[in-house]
Amino acid sequence: MNTIEIKKDYTTRWILLLAILTAIAPLSTDMYLPALPEMAKEFGVSTLMMANSLPAYFLGIAVGQLIYGPISDRIGRKKPLVFGLSLHIIASILCIYVDDVWSLFFVRVLQALGSCVGLVLARAAIRDVMDTNSASKAFASMMIVMGVAPILAPTLGAWLLYFFSWQSIFIALFVLGVVSLIWVFFGFKETLVEHRRLKISFKQVGQLYSTILKDRSYLFPMLAGCFSFGVLFCYINAASAVLMGGFHLNQQQFAYAFGFNALGTVILSAMNHKLAERFNVIQRLQLGGIIQLIGAILLIIVGLFPDFGLVLIMLGLFMAVAGIGLTAPNSTALAMSQQARQAGSASALMGGLQFIFGLSSGLILNFLFWSPVMNMAISMLIFVVFANIAIQATVRYQQQQSLTI
Template identity: 55%
Template sequence: MTTKKIDQQYSTGWIMLLALFTALGPLSIDMYLPAFLQMAHDFNVSPQMVSNSLPAYFLGLALGQLIYGPLSDRIGRKTPLYFGMAVFALASLLCAFATDVWFLIGARLLQALGGCVGVVIARAAIRDRLDVQGSAQAFSSMMIVMGIAPVMAPIFGAWVLYFFDWQAVFILLMLIGIFCLVCVHFFFTETLPVERRLKLSIRQVGLLYQTILKDKSFRLPMLAGCLTGGALFCYISSASAVFMGVFAMDQQHFAYAFAFNAVGIMFLSSINKRISQRVGIKQRLQMGGLIQFTGAVIVLLCAFATSASLWVVMFGLFMAVAGIGFTGPNAMALAMSQQGARAGTASALMGSVQFSSGLLGGLMLNFMPWNALLNMGILMVLFTLLGLTAIFTIARQQ
């Protein structure tokens, strides 16, 4: 299939709309990271306690997607978007009024239960309309656009904190949620016609999840994408402690350092799209896995060094994070390629497992006894090594 034919399957505006919905996740995760120290002071708890709101958010993302996936396969893609965006906006307002860390954690859980609808519907909508090669390009295009979110989110958060208190960050997220709700109403067109919808009971949903998990064409790419993506969540959970704790950065410099690594995802996503006609999808998946693993090893070696160099650590993190520009879209396209009308359920299952990896990584960080840099390096190597194993298993298959 030629590039021209693939490009005709979707418009740039459609991809930007789906990217906006998907970007709620990274915006909600990254925008308040520079505020951890300020929030810890206001709540009279440690920064690590505030950081537990990240695993709570990952839990909400994991649970919510399991609901929205089969629901969207049954009633269509648009109605769940209405509900999820409304819940996200309300929960963001509740976060702004949090009076203690436990209230914040509960509100963040609710915020994730609403915001996760975007990523489920975006994946399913792409699968509704495109074939596997077109999906790979569409996911790459979406990651390029969506990559703006983790780049700009901590910078926006840092600048908001420069003028206002941390509560303003969540007010801004509420306004973004309302804007997304308006976009759903006026610009999103239903992609799953009534005749293709699945009539699913609760029992049938459970059986459908089991059927999808038994499908090797889904299971292995899912594991590859989720495990390599787990390295990103380890980075997100540890970034404040590493940059602001180990390397003593202030809020603004932390935001720029965090954004620099996020730029790598956009860069490699762009390359992935450009070479898609010349390099096979499995080869690109392998390239991404090797880049991520190499970067994670560099970070781990720096953690063992007597005096860790910030620039070497940044280089390793750049590779470990940027490699997702190859692993993410290609693993997603392979996993979704055979799912047909159950794409919403399959998308939800993949997203749930992915954010469960983030939840697991965040919880493990609470119990690891070493310094923040070493803890992050160990977990990133573990996740990328497991992901690379899944990738090479895929490559051996015909």
């Protein structure tokens, strides 16, 4: 099998493939958000009940990533990619033919178990062949392409609903899976060479994860990235209730509003390259955390004073979501910087915890009893505050290491 040698640069085609593989999972979430009311009506359940398919999907993604990571460290990156994409394709077809909500939940978990493979192995592949600074730029480039997914996905889903039934969304996901599988089969070169693979048994996986978590060079930026990413899950879980329920946006309007907020991620991911000329990785991570904090505070203000309306909500959401364009690539690059041979497991652990945090965001929202806007604002503020605490812990650790050296 062909291999990619260690390098400090990357081709646009390669990063585009990795970005598409990473985007399959969020596309499978965002594309069908506008269809939740229609699907709820067809299955005879409430929209809230139908929205519980999101936590089910997040659970599948969290568990799947924890499985793929150690396997890819043992056998390489390409074979798990082929398996995961194949499972995504099969599950997407099954979603079309389900006839009750519980069957949908089950099949969505299967779909998540397949689609999450790209989340793990794209990060691992970049770590296989790049140093920290180059990896940060590569992750940012990947985030630009990934950022287009939540912009286009709800819009595409809304337009498919305009002309066809909700099943057409899963047909589109099936087609995406087929195209990705063909591209991986013929265009993805193995990045983990034989001599760097871990000879690890399944019994040792838990011990490996424990060892990775004890490494503070990984733990602090990983937590920063997970808490920061939790803001996005708060948004996904609450967006329909806030924008469609609270402000009565229709499916198309919701799609445009959802895409507008995701545009911020693309903008700041693109800026990451320019900012790299003046600021280091940690400084860019700090800037992203500050932007998210300002956005969360604006949303709290709207929750307290509803008369400020939709404009200030959109500004607050834009900043809270946009900050991920800086926190995600830089926290990932820092967390993965010392994880050489176990890059797949480290990537899986980070990705799995991100979606566990996503599940917790849904639980937090269910326990809050104020308005949908205030509930979303409070849950976002919780995640942003903890993200910034983790960022400062990362800064202190890096400073201690510099003093030690």
